[in-house]
Amino acid sequence: MMAYDMSPLFLSLKVAVISTFFVFFASIALARLMSRREFFGKSAIEALILLPLVLPPTVIGFGLIVLFGTNGPLGSLLENWFGIRIVFTWTGAAIASFVVSLPLMYQSVIAAFEKVDPRWENVARTMGVSEWRVFRTITFPLAWPGILAGLIMAFARGIGEFGATLMIAGYIPGVTETVPLAIYFAYEAGDMEKAAFWVIVISAVGIAAITWVNYWRKKTAVRIGRE
Amino acid sequence: MLTVDFQKTLEHFELAVQFRLEDEIMALVGSSGSGKTTLLNCIAGIDQPDRGEIILNSRDFYKEGKKPMKIQQRKVGYLFQDYALFPHISVEENILYGTSRGSDLSHVTELTDILGIRRLLPKYPHQISGGEKQRVALTRALAAKPDILLLDEPFSALDDDNTRRCQDELVRIHERWKIPVIFVTHRKADAERLADRVVRIEKGHMTEQL
Numbered sequence: 503m504m505a506y507d508m509s510p511l512f513l514s515l516k517v518a519v520i521s522t523f524f525v526f527f528a529s530i531a532l533a534r535l536m537s538r539r540e541f542f543g544k545s546a547i548e549a550l551i552l553l554p555l556v557l558p559p560t561v562i563g564f565g566l567i568v569l570f571g572t573n574g575p576l577g578s579l580l581e582n583w584f585g586i587r588i589v590f591t592w593t594g595a596a597i598a599s600f601v602v603s604l605p606l607m608y609q610s611v612i613a614a615f616e617k618v619d620p621r622w623e624n625v626a627r628t629m630g631v632s633e634w635r636v637f638r639t640i641t642f643p644l645a646w647p648g649i650l651a652g653l654i655m656a657f658a659r660g661i662g663e664f665g666a667t668l669m670i671a672g673y674i675p676g677v678t679e680t681v682p683l684a685i686y687f688a689y690e691a692g693d694m695e696k697a698a699f700w701v702i703v704i705s706a707v708g709i710a711a712i713t714w715v716n717y718w719r720k721k722t723a724v725r726i727g728r729e
Numbered sequence: 730m731l732t733v734d735f736q737k738t739l740e741h742f743e744l745a746v747q748f749r750l751e752d753e754i755m756a757l758v759g760s761s762g763s764g765k766t767t768l769l770n771c772i773a774g775i776d777q778p779d780r781g782e783i784i785l786n787s788r789d790f791y792k793e794g795k796k797p798m799k800i801q802q803r804k805v806g807y808l809f810q811d812y813a814l815f816p817h818i819s820v821e822e823n824i825l826y827g828t829s830r831g832s833d834l835s836h837v838t839e840l841t842d843i844l845g846i847r848r849l850l851p852k853y854p855h856q857i858s859g860g861e862k863q864r865v866a867l868t869r870a871l872a873a874k875p876d877i878l879l880l881d882e883p884f885s886a887l888d889d890d891n892t893r894r895c896q897d898e899l900v901r902i903h904e905r906w907k908i909p910v911i912f913v914t915h916r917k918a919d920a921e922r923l924a925d926r927v928v929r930i931e932k933g934h935m936t937e938q939l
Contacts, residue, residue, distance in 0.1 A: 627800035629827025
């Protein structure tokens, strides 16, 4: 087998790690807000978070171009004020990953929080501890196995993102060429060996992620006394 | 002194309770679903009444028209019916959860010795029996030196020896701390042995038993 430039793998990992990092905090903040507060427009915001689950990636890509394009409301603002360009950059790929993986993580976090028995939180409150400490020491650790599963799904979705990434970041070898794009364009060019190489690589990353999450879930479940 | 005078509409009846409790031990008896746990939850701040008031030592826990006092500010020791021990931390961490660093913990050491749970301290809740969980939960409820103690079926999982030991300890703590104690029980013998007052609740209405 030929030696291939490994930059698509490193770029995919970079994009997935960065988008998962932001997805983690955004989903926890949103899940807390949605599960504890009632406010006008709550259903609409929730529908907006979950929308990428049911839309074709090309529609998401189109929406991102409208928002972050050079003439788009956010794109022109970022470029004029901070000199940050989103279209045709790896940042665009990370934003596409963020948008498609957020609903998966959000659903996992909501389900994980709902599984935490409210009696544990209430008994902690009767002991006089702050809401933040209740969350940090009771809710979050007990929800952690579900949150971890969501993180891995978000990471896997992020690393495998194709349609929206292609639309907003384009295919620029060495700049925005993630593994899914490398597979598609190798296949298009008739280079089946290269396409197969990247298929094996991305599959290995996926299997490693699933194995790792299963190991940690078991370990965490034992630690929190559920098994 | 605890003053309770409130109404709360439940699914099948209205819970209407009215009593004053000095630093006494009061037993709540009554069939399942009669409103006993809701009464404890309202005092603790987990549930809120629809109208009326709950006052402990001149502090308004709940007063109609005012914002209810937060659970955290009430200083309530609450032993839940099924213990509600935190499953992810050790017995020792459970007991010390609500205590502040540097505070006097001599009463906790004493309780762990008397209730025979010292050897359980490094274990996790899933590694101990139902009776042991109940004793740990009782110690935890007392660890932060509450102003009032609410116990929901505190002796239900204990054998006779441990029931006697826990009850003796509860009486001793009560004599020393002088706080109101309300405990829910199904066992008439527990109520008669331990309580200064016995109150029966049926379908939300309470009657004092003399």
